[in-house]
Amino acid sequence: MFKYIVTGLLLVGMLGSAVSARYGQKNTIHKAIQADSGQLVYENYCLACHQEDGSGVPNLNPPLIQNEWVLGDSVRLIKVVLNGLKGVEVAGESYSNEMPSHDFLSDKDIANVLTYIRKSFGNKASVITPAMVKMQRAKK
Numbered sequence: 755m756f757k758y759i760v761t762g763l764l765l766v767g768m769l770g771s772a773v774s775a776r777y778g779q780k781n782t783i784h785k786a787i788q789a790d791s792g793q794l795v796y797e798n799y800c801l802a803c804h805q806e807d808g809s810g811v812p813n814l815n816p817p818l819i820q821n822e823w824v825l826g827d828s829v830r831l832i833k834v835v836l837n838g839l840k841g842v843e844v845a846g847e848s849y850s851n852e853m854p855s856h857d858f859l860s861d862k863d864i865a866n867v868l869t870y871i872r873k874s875f876g877n878k879a880s881v882i883t884p885a886m887v888k889m890q891r892a893k894k
Protein backbone atom coordinates (compact mmCIF):
# COMPACT_ATOMS: atom_id res chain seq x y z
CA MET A 755 0.00 0.00 0.00
CA PHE A 756 2.74 2.45 1.00
CA LYS A 757 4.53 1.58 -2.22
CA TYR A 758 1.50 2.57 -4.28
CA ILE A 759 1.16 5.89 -2.52
CA VAL A 760 4.83 6.72 -3.11
CA THR A 761 4.60 5.72 -6.76
CA GLY A 762 1.41 7.74 -7.12
CA LEU A 763 2.99 10.86 -5.60
CA LEU A 764 6.06 10.44 -7.76
CA LEU A 765 3.92 10.22 -10.88
CA VAL A 766 1.91 13.32 -9.97
CA GLY A 767 5.13 15.21 -9.28
CA MET A 768 6.71 14.20 -12.57
CA LEU A 769 3.60 15.10 -14.52
CA GLY A 770 3.39 18.46 -12.79
CA SER A 771 6.97 19.45 -13.55
CA ALA A 772 6.71 18.21 -17.13
CA VAL A 773 3.62 20.35 -17.68
CA SER A 774 5.12 23.44 -16.10
CA ALA A 775 8.39 23.02 -18.00
CA ARG A 776 6.43 22.85 -21.23
CA TYR A 777 4.26 25.79 -20.35
CA GLY A 778 7.28 27.90 -19.45
CA GLN A 779 8.96 27.03 -22.69
CA LYS A 780 5.85 27.90 -24.70
CA ASN A 781 5.71 31.32 -23.06
CA THR A 782 9.31 32.13 -23.91
CA ILE A 783 8.89 31.07 -27.52
CA HIS A 784 5.74 33.17 -27.84
CA LYS A 785 7.51 36.28 -26.50
CA ALA A 786 10.50 35.78 -28.78
CA ILE A 787 8.28 35.50 -31.84
CA GLN A 788 6.30 38.59 -30.90
CA ALA A 789 9.41 40.73 -30.39
CA ASP A 790 10.92 39.45 -33.62
CA SER A 791 7.92 40.09 -35.79
CA GLY A 792 7.56 43.61 -34.38
CA GLN A 793 11.15 44.21 -35.39
CA LEU A 794 10.49 42.67 -38.80
CA VAL A 795 7.50 44.94 -39.43
CA TYR A 796 9.66 47.89 -38.35
CA GLU A 797 12.44 46.92 -40.73
CA ASN A 798 10.04 46.49 -43.65
CA TYR A 799 7.76 49.52 -43.17
CA CYS A 800 9.28 52.10 -40.83
CA LEU A 801 13.06 51.89 -40.88
CA ALA A 802 13.53 53.68 -44.21
CA CYS A 803 12.18 56.88 -42.68
CA HIS A 804 12.72 56.55 -38.94
CA GLN A 805 16.10 54.75 -39.22
CA GLU A 806 17.35 51.58 -37.57
CA ASP A 807 18.03 53.22 -34.21
CA GLY A 808 14.79 55.26 -34.27
CA SER A 809 16.71 58.54 -34.57
CA GLY A 810 14.91 59.75 -37.72
CA VAL A 811 16.32 62.19 -40.27
CA PRO A 812 16.72 65.86 -39.30
CA ASN A 813 14.03 68.13 -40.84
CA LEU A 814 12.49 65.16 -42.69
CA ASN A 815 11.38 62.36 -40.36
CA PRO A 816 11.09 62.69 -36.57
CA PRO A 817 12.87 60.42 -34.10
CA LEU A 818 10.94 57.74 -32.19
CA ILE A 819 13.08 58.16 -29.09
CA GLN A 820 11.69 59.33 -25.75
CA ASN A 821 8.88 61.46 -27.13
CA GLU A 822 5.28 61.78 -26.00
CA TRP A 823 3.89 60.41 -29.29
CA VAL A 824 5.59 57.06 -28.72
CA LEU A 825 5.48 56.88 -24.92
CA GLY A 826 2.15 58.62 -24.33
CA ASP A 827 -1.50 57.86 -25.13
CA SER A 828 -1.76 54.50 -26.90
CA VAL A 829 -4.92 55.49 -28.83
CA ARG A 830 -3.19 58.48 -30.40
CA LEU A 831 -0.19 56.32 -31.27
CA ILE A 832 -2.35 53.67 -32.95
CA LYS A 833 -4.09 56.43 -34.96
CA VAL A 834 -0.73 57.69 -36.26
CA VAL A 835 -0.09 54.32 -37.91
CA LEU A 836 -3.69 53.78 -39.12
CA ASN A 837 -4.27 57.31 -40.47
CA GLY A 838 -0.78 58.68 -41.13
CA LEU A 839 0.31 62.12 -39.94
CA LYS A 840 1.34 65.50 -41.33
CA GLY A 841 1.93 69.04 -40.18
CA VAL A 842 2.49 68.37 -36.47
CA GLU A 843 5.44 69.27 -34.27
CA VAL A 844 7.40 66.54 -32.53
CA ALA A 845 9.25 67.77 -29.46
CA GLY A 846 9.14 71.34 -30.79
CA GLU A 847 10.49 70.52 -34.26
CA SER A 848 8.62 70.30 -37.54
CA TYR A 849 9.34 67.81 -40.31
CA SER A 850 8.74 68.32 -44.02
CA ASN A 851 8.02 64.70 -44.90
CA GLU A 852 4.60 63.12 -44.44
CA MET A 853 3.88 59.93 -42.55
CA PRO A 854 1.77 57.69 -44.82
CA SER A 855 -1.18 55.63 -43.52
CA HIS A 856 -0.27 52.00 -42.79
CA ASP A 857 -3.84 50.72 -42.42
CA PHE A 858 -3.02 47.85 -44.80
CA LEU A 859 -1.05 46.19 -41.98
CA SER A 860 -2.93 43.65 -39.83
CA ASP A 861 -4.02 44.45 -36.26
CA LYS A 862 -1.33 42.05 -35.06
CA ASP A 863 1.46 43.63 -37.14
CA ILE A 864 0.53 47.12 -35.95
CA ALA A 865 0.33 45.95 -32.32
CA ASN A 866 3.70 44.22 -32.62
CA VAL A 867 5.50 47.11 -34.30
CA LEU A 868 4.12 49.62 -31.79
CA THR A 869 5.08 47.38 -28.88
CA TYR A 870 8.51 47.09 -30.50
CA ILE A 871 9.08 50.85 -30.74
CA ARG A 872 7.70 51.37 -27.21
CA LYS A 873 10.32 48.97 -25.88
CA SER A 874 13.28 49.82 -28.14
CA PHE A 875 15.66 52.78 -28.61
CA GLY A 876 15.75 53.25 -24.82
CA ASN A 877 11.93 53.61 -24.66
CA LYS A 878 9.94 51.94 -21.89
CA ALA A 879 6.17 51.93 -22.32
CA SER A 880 3.35 49.42 -22.11
CA VAL A 881 2.39 46.77 -24.67
CA ILE A 882 -0.12 47.54 -27.45
CA THR A 883 -2.43 44.59 -28.15
CA PRO A 884 -4.14 43.59 -31.42
CA ALA A 885 -7.51 44.11 -29.66
CA MET A 886 -6.61 47.77 -29.01
CA VAL A 887 -5.78 48.26 -32.72
CA LYS A 888 -8.95 46.48 -33.80
CA MET A 889 -11.06 48.79 -31.64
CA GLN A 890 -9.44 51.92 -33.13
CA ARG A 891 -9.81 50.61 -36.67
CA ALA A 892 -13.54 50.01 -36.10
CA LYS A 893 -13.97 53.65 -34.97
CA LYS A 894 -12.29 55.07 -38.06
Ligand code: HEC
Nearest residue numbers: 799800803815816817823824839840841842849851852853
Ligand atom coordinates in the same frame (compact mmCIF):
# COMPACT_ATOMS: atom_id res chain seq x y z
C1 HEC B 1 7.67 57.87 -45.63
C2 HEC B 1 8.33 58.01 -44.35
C3 HEC B 1 7.70 57.35 -43.13
C4 HEC B 1 7.40 56.03 -42.94
C5 HEC B 1 7.55 54.89 -43.92
C6 HEC B 1 6.91 55.93 -41.59
N1 HEC B 1 6.90 57.15 -41.00
FE1 HEC B 1 6.33 57.58 -39.10
N2 HEC B 1 6.50 59.56 -39.48
C7 HEC B 1 7.01 60.12 -40.64
C8 HEC B 1 6.92 61.56 -40.57
C9 HEC B 1 7.39 62.55 -41.62
C10 HEC B 1 6.30 61.86 -39.34
C11 HEC B 1 5.95 63.26 -38.80
C12 HEC B 1 4.76 63.81 -39.55
C13 HEC B 1 4.48 65.25 -39.20
O1 HEC B 1 5.42 66.03 -39.18
O2 HEC B 1 3.32 65.59 -38.97
C14 HEC B 1 6.09 60.59 -38.68
C15 HEC B 1 5.56 60.45 -37.40
C16 HEC B 1 5.52 59.26 -36.69
C17 HEC B 1 5.18 59.15 -35.29
C18 HEC B 1 4.80 60.28 -34.35
C19 HEC B 1 5.94 61.24 -34.12
C20 HEC B 1 7.15 60.60 -33.49
O3 HEC B 1 8.27 60.91 -33.95
O4 HEC B 1 7.04 59.83 -32.54
C21 HEC B 1 5.26 57.82 -34.98
C22 HEC B 1 5.01 57.20 -33.63
C23 HEC B 1 5.62 57.11 -36.19
N3 HEC B 1 5.77 58.02 -37.21
C24 HEC B 1 5.78 55.75 -36.27
C25 HEC B 1 5.96 55.06 -37.48
C26 HEC B 1 5.87 53.62 -37.60
C27 HEC B 1 5.63 52.65 -36.46
C28 HEC B 1 6.06 53.34 -38.93
C29 HEC B 1 6.02 51.99 -39.60
C30 HEC B 1 4.80 51.22 -39.44
C31 HEC B 1 6.28 54.60 -39.62
N4 HEC B 1 6.20 55.60 -38.70
C32 HEC B 1 6.53 54.74 -40.97
C33 HEC B 1 7.53 59.42 -41.70
C34 HEC B 1 7.38 58.06 -41.91
